[in-house]
Amino acid sequence: MIFLNQILQGIFLGAYYALIACSLSFLFGVMRIINLAHGSFIVVAAFLLFVLADRFGLPPWLGLILVVPVMAALGWVLQVLVLERSLKGGLLVPLLSTFGLAIVIDNLLFEGFGADTRSLAPAIGDLAFASWTLSDDVTIGQLDAIILLAAIVVLGGLQLFLAQTRLGRAIRATAEAPDIVGLIGIDARAVYGFATAIAIALAAIAGAFLGLRATFNPYSGGMQLLFAFEAVVIGGFGSLWGTLIGGIVLGVAQTLGAFINPHGFLIAGHGFFLAVLIARLYLPPLAERLRRRGRKAVAA
Amino acid sequence: MTQTGPILAATGLGKRFGALVVLEDVDFTVGIGEAVGIVGPNGAGKTTLLNVLSGRYAPEAGRITFRGADVTALDVAARCRLGIARSHQIPRPFGGMTVFENLLVAAAAGAGARGRMAEQRVLETLALCGLLGLANRRGETLGLLDRKRLELARALATEPALLLLDEIGAGLTDGEARGLVEIIGAIRERGIAIVWIEHIVHVLVQVVGRLVCMDAGRVIADGEPAAVLRNAAVIDAYLGSATHAPAHG
Incomplete structure (x- = not known):
């Protein structure tokens, strides 16, 4: 039963990873951009929510109503000022420019807020630690349940948006062939702007849950980026449901690692990520060889 | 917009890539619902003309009006929304x-x-x-x-009110091309104007009522298809490069 509880907690943790990873996955799927400043944007949103809660007593749920549009606007600016220009320089330039942007954002946050560790948990009272006890060994945190629900709603909503709406279809078309969508009347620059705005608005939601379930400081972005990255790679770049599964697999690997050895949390996650990465590199050629041998056997 | 005027009128179009002059002083009009074919040897500037009309390239000289409004400064997406579509x-x-x-x-x-x-x-x-x-x-x-x-x-x-087609028959068998000709004929009957570049002339003349021949960035003949194909300059520039009629591009 303790084992079952560990897996359950891993799933909840994984849902959080899926939430922080979905906009990374979305942005890569649409614009082939790996946004290394992603973690920093999550932390920016967390600090904005913290200020709203701390100074103005606005609970994070309400704070999001203000912070999501602000972050979306920041996303648009990011696209126009940084990504659009960087994309013209090839694959490496967006990596370098977003990496640089992450350093700038982290240090601006440090200038503004100092090195103190903050949390949004005090702003939601009991909910931060309330839980349902299912048996002696199995408990479910209510906040964890909300995070799992939020991950499913956000990823499902994003999937539905891409499949069923005018803008969603325009984004998919632009992702496939940015150079020719003009021929059917789509303004590719505007589509990129909307897509980045959506991605950074999603980072705001991730920032809320970062602050609610844990603590953060100006330099927390790097770790969030790392976990998000691992979730996306495990699930397959550009696939949204894959990102949910990747996040959950990562979360379960980490909690099981910690179950085996108290120091095993991070190493189990990273180890699993590396295993998947290596499998991705070596398994497809191997499978292809086996298929070919199979065909030869049939032909003979 | 006037009912009788051309749907598209380009005057004095010029386009160069570096030192290479690709279009030189090209005048080109398309009437409402008219189907115009463009022929000419490789490198004559046909595709570049289509790209300038669709908005992919900005011309260095000249002016393009569509339904009476100047669209020279508009990009591909804006022109598409106005009614100029293009196939590759x-x-x-x-x-x-x-x-x-x-x-x-x-x-x-x-x-x-x-x-x-x-x-x-x-x-x-x-x-x-x-x-x-x-x-x-x-x-x-x-x-x-x-x-x-x-x-x-x-x-x-x-x-679209105007459809620009770039060698849509290329790479197809005669039978397949015939099927496409039927579709394009049906499109024309809907009143959509067509500008069609095609090397396969016998396919082209089944649909278009007017033929324009280009060579070295200039329009060298413009008129009724049979007359254009008999024109000495056209034979020299286009058919002269092959020993027989160019059945296939």
């Missing part, structure tokens, strides 16, 4: 989207169509282009002929 020689479907979605995204962005209306228009266009049976197939799974049909259908879904 090498079809580029949105491979991960279904055939239906390929048209739906075009109808939404190019024609501003919404909801049921958009879906209805898309179904009509699919039927016209013989793609109804493939509506739920992904673009990347189609063969060349169906890709060409999709390229044409996607351009049509933007509800």
Whole structure:
């Protein structure tokens, strides 16, 4: 039963990873951009929510109503000022420019807020630690349940948006062939702007849950980026449901690692990520060889 | 906009790539609902002319009006929304989207169509282009002929008043090309003006009522197809490069 509880907690943790990873996955799927400043944007949103809660007593749920549009606007600016220009320089330039942007954002946050560790948990009272006890060994945190629900709603909503709406279809078309969508009347620059705005608005939601379930400081972005990255790679770049599964697999690997050895949390996650990465590199050629041998056997 | 004037009028178009002059002082008009064919040897500037008309390239000289309004400064997307659509020689479907979605995204962005209306228009266009049976197939799974049909259908879904076609028959067998000619004829009957570049002249003249011949960036003949094909300058520039009539590009 303790084992079952560990897996359950891993799933909840994984849902959080899926939430922080979905906009990374979305942005890569649409614009082939790996946004290394992603973690920093999550932390920016967390600090904005913290200020709203701390100074103005606005609970994070309400704070999001203000912070999501602000972050979306920041996303648009990011696209126009940084990504659009960087994309013209090839694959490496967006990596370098977003990496640089992450350093700038982290240090601006440090200038503004100092090195103190903050949390949004005090702003939601009991909910931060309330839980349902299912048996002696199995408990479910209510906040964890909300995070799992939020991950499913956000990823499902994003999937539905891409499949069923005018803008969603325009984004998919632009992702496939940015150079020719003009021929059917789509303004590719505007589509990129909307897509980045959506991605950074999603980072705001991730920032809320970062602050609610844990603590953060100006330099927390790097770790969030790392976990998000691992979730996306495990699930397959550009696939949204894959990102949910990747996040959950990562979360379960980490909690099981910690179950085996108290120091095993991070190493189990990273180890699993590396295993998947290596499998991705070596398994497809191997499978292809086996298929070919199979065909030869049939032909003979 | 005047009812009788041309739908598209280009005057004095000039375009160069570095030192290479690709278009020089080209005048070109298309009447409402008219179908015009463009022929000429490789490198004559035909595709560049189409790219300047569609807005992909800005001309260094000249002016383009569409339905009486100056569109010279507008980009491809803006001109498409006004009613100028273009298909490419090498079809580029949105491979991960279904055939239906390929048209739906075009109808939404190019024609501003919404909801049921958009879906209805898309179904009509699919039927016209013989793609109804493939509506739920992904673009990347189609063969060349169906890709060409999709390229044409996607351009049509933007509800153009003027359709620019770039060698849509290239790479097809005679039988396949005949099928496309029927579709293009039906498009013409709907009152959509067509400008069509094609090396396969005998296919082209089945649809167009007027032929323009280009050579070295200039228009060297313009008029009724049979007359243009008899023109000495055309024979010299175009047919003279081959020993026989250019049945295939």
